[in-house]
Amino acid sequence: xxxxxxxxxxxxxxxxxxxxxxxxxxxxxxxxxxxxxxxxxxxxxxxxxxxxxxxxxxxxxxxxxxxxxxxxxxxxxxxxxxxxxxxxxxxxxxxxxxxxxxxxxxxxxxxxxxxxxxxxxxxxxxxxxxxxx
Amino acid sequence: xxxxxxxxxxxxxxxxxxxxxxxxxxxxxxxxxxxxxxxxxxxxxxxxxxxxxxxxxxxxxxxxxxxxxxxxxxxxxxxxxxxxxxxxxxxxxxxxxxxxxxxxxxxxxxxxxxxxxxxxxxxxxxxxxxxxxxxxxxxxxxxxxxxxxxxxxxxxxxxxxxxxxxxxxxxxxxxxxxxxxxxxxxxxxxxxxxxxxxxxxxxxxxxxxxxxxxxxxxxxxxxxxxxxxxxxxxxxxxxxxxxxxxxxxxxxxxxxxxxxxxxxxxxxxxxxxxxxxxxxxxxxxxxxxxxxxxxxxxxxxxxxxxxxxxxxxxxxxxxxxxxxxxxxxxxxxxxxxxxxxxxxxxxxxxxxxxxxxxxxxxxxxxxxxxxxxxxxxxxxxxxxxxxxxxxxxxxxxxxxxxxxxxxxxxxxxxxxxxxxxxxxxxxxxxxxxxxxxxxxxxxxxx
Numbered sequence: 001x002x003x004x005x006x007x008x009x010x011x012x013x014x015x016x017x018x019x020x021x022x023x024x025x026x027x028x029x030x031x032x033x034x035x036x037x038x039x040x041x042x043x044x045x046x047x048x049x050x051x052x053x054x055x056x057x058x059x060x061x062x063x064x065x066x067x068x069x070x071x072x073x074x075x076x077x078x079x080x081x082x083x084x085x086x087x088x089x090x091x092x093x094x095x096x097x098x099x100x101x102x103x104x105x106x107x108x109x110x111x112x113x114x115x116x117x118x119x120x121x122x123x124x125x126x127x128x129x130x131x132x133x
Numbered sequence: 134x135x136x137x138x139x140x141x142x143x144x145x146x147x148x149x150x151x152x153x154x155x156x157x158x159x160x161x162x163x164x165x166x167x168x169x170x171x172x173x174x175x176x177x178x179x180x181x182x183x184x185x186x187x188x189x190x191x192x193x194x195x196x197x198x199x200x201x202x203x204x205x206x207x208x209x210x211x212x213x214x215x216x217x218x219x220x221x222x223x224x225x226x227x228x229x230x231x232x233x234x235x236x237x238x239x240x241x242x243x244x245x246x247x248x249x250x251x252x253x254x255x256x257x258x259x260x261x262x263x264x265x266x267x268x269x270x271x272x273x274x275x276x277x278x279x280x281x282x283x284x285x286x287x288x289x290x291x292x293x294x295x296x297x298x299x300x301x302x303x304x305x306x307x308x309x310x311x312x313x314x315x316x317x318x319x320x321x322x323x324x325x326x327x328x329x330x331x332x333x334x335x336x337x338x339x340x341x342x343x344x345x346x347x348x349x350x351x352x353x354x355x356x357x358x359x360x361x362x363x364x365x366x367x368x369x370x371x372x373x374x375x376x377x378x379x380x381x382x383x384x385x386x387x388x389x390x391x392x393x394x395x396x397x398x399x400x401x402x403x404x405x406x407x408x409x410x411x412x413x414x415x416x417x418x419x420x421x422x423x424x425x426x427x428x429x430x431x432x433x434x435x436x437x438x439x440x441x442x443x444x445x446x447x448x449x450x451x452x453x454x455x456x457x458x459x460x461x462x463x464x465x466x467x468x469x470x471x472x473x474x475x476x477x478x479x480x481x482x483x484x485x486x487x488x489x490x491x492x493x494x495x496x497x498x499x500x501x502x503x504x505x506x507x508x509x510x511x512x513x514x515x516x517x518x519x520x521x522x523x524x525x526x527x528x529x530x531x532x533x534x535x536x537x538x539x540x541x542x543x544x545x546x547x548x549x550x551x552x553x554x555x556x557x558x559x560x561x562x563x564x565x566x567x568x569x570x571x572x573x574x575x576x577x578x579x
Contacts, residue, residue, distance in 0.1 A: 042267070053363070054360055054362040056354075056358060060354040061273060
């Protein structure tokens with residue numbers, strides 16, 4: 001898990017797709033999900049503490065939560081509820097999906113294998129290129 | 134429960150009112166026990182059926198609703214809803230934990246003490262709603278398993294709640310029906326609650342306390358908590374604490390000033406709202422009042438309303454009179470046997486099902502047994518019922534609303550409390566508290 005985080009920080013990306021050994025898409029991991037995991041559950045859960053000022057800087061707790069993540073595998077942490085887009089899907093569908101979510105859009109082939117990930121920037125760059133042609 | 138027996142003649146299809154009322158009663162309670170449909174809906178439907186079937190007339194149903202219980206509950210809920218925003222509960226918890234230098238066993242004792250005292254003065258559900266998140270935060274910082282702490286918070290809340298008139302809904306109902314005051318509860322149930330509390334700490338120490346350990350650097354982190362930063366609004370804090378102090382003073386003097394607890398609690402709620410409304414514009418006042426009332430647990434209130442009517446139905450039809458006579462026959466009319474039987478039956482019943490419907494049914498039954506024992510002896514039965522119902526709540530996760538609130542929060546925070554493992558330890562511990570209560574009843578009253 002921590003290796004993946006290091007890689008994401010190195011590559012300056014916020015999301016990364018997770019695939020199984022044969023390349024079939026499983027889900028996405030995100031820096032935001034990792035950040036969420038560092039927050040104490042007592043504050044995060046519904047009905048939890050709304051004011052944490054009295055805790056001070058909380059570094060001990062936050063770093064200990066980060067250490068706990070070391071035992072996890074990326075697959076345990078991946079958001080698996082993201083339906084991948086099919087390679088033949090129209091570009092309008094890709095645009096709608098990206099406009100309505102904060103995550104990038106994984107694209108898979110007929111066998112479910114990951115072909116790539118569409119980001120907002122890549123899509124907009126594509127539109128811009130079409131216009132200037 | 135206020136009732137002279139009216140003549141019953143209008144029950145549908147000319148059926149026996151006794152049978153019809155019992156059928157509605159059993160059906161209502163059975164559906165409540167399944168927990169498939171929200172309990173407030175079931176109780177209100179049962180109440181409606183009692184009226185539509187002709188067992189009760191509307192005015193008789195209304196007369197069955199104990200407004201003293203409803204008023205006291207609602208008034209306290211409004212006061213606590215306003216007070217909790219001040220951060221006082223987090224403040225108290227942090228001060229208590231720092232007082233024992235964040236020692237793991239000391240933490241368990243202190244969180245239990247804070248929970249028990251707050252549960253005695255406020256509603257248990259509110260107390261655990263506020264203490265459970267702090268408990269989880271502190272055990273998180275100390276890298277301790279939160280389960281023993283959440284377990285002890287549940288126990289402390291039910292034991293603390295048993296100590297006073299306002300600590301637990303069964304006591305509110307009993308106090309109102311039997312005209313027992315705040316001081317009556319404090320002097321009669323306070324000592325036994327204290328003994329049971331101390332007694333419960335022994336197994337907690339043997340099972341968990343002696344093995345708990347926290348690293349010095351983690352304890353240092355908790356010691357660095359700044360309790361003053363937990364207070365979000367000093368003015369609100371002063372106003373709330375003043376009103377709570379006044380209300381508790383009012384409860385303890387209720388006999389002298391000749392006022393019922395509902396009046397005192399409602400007046401306290403109105404006073405606190407007035408203090409908060411000062412210097413606020415009309416719109417802000419509306420917002421304040423709306424939010425304060427919205428935080429009242431209306432599900433609980435309507436559940437009470439429905440239950441009171443259902444119980445009024447079986448009372449009027451004579452079913453409870455028969456039950457009271459049967460209990461008297463069974464115990465041979467002996468005060469001691471009756472008191473101990475009530476204690477144990479209510480404890481086991483309250484561990485398995487909600488204690489509120491059980492107590493609502495038992496109140497008129499005990500009232501009907503009063504002539505048999507006389508006014509002072511019947512109080513022994515009230516204390517037995519209160520102790521059984523409140524302490525019995527510890528027997529399982531569904532035994533009391535507070536238990537479910539802690540379990541619900543723990544689940545959302547990724548620390549689920551399982552039904553069977555909880556009960557395997559909680560039920561024997563509950564039986565131990567009832568054994569201690571039996572001894573207390575026997576030594577003091579029999």
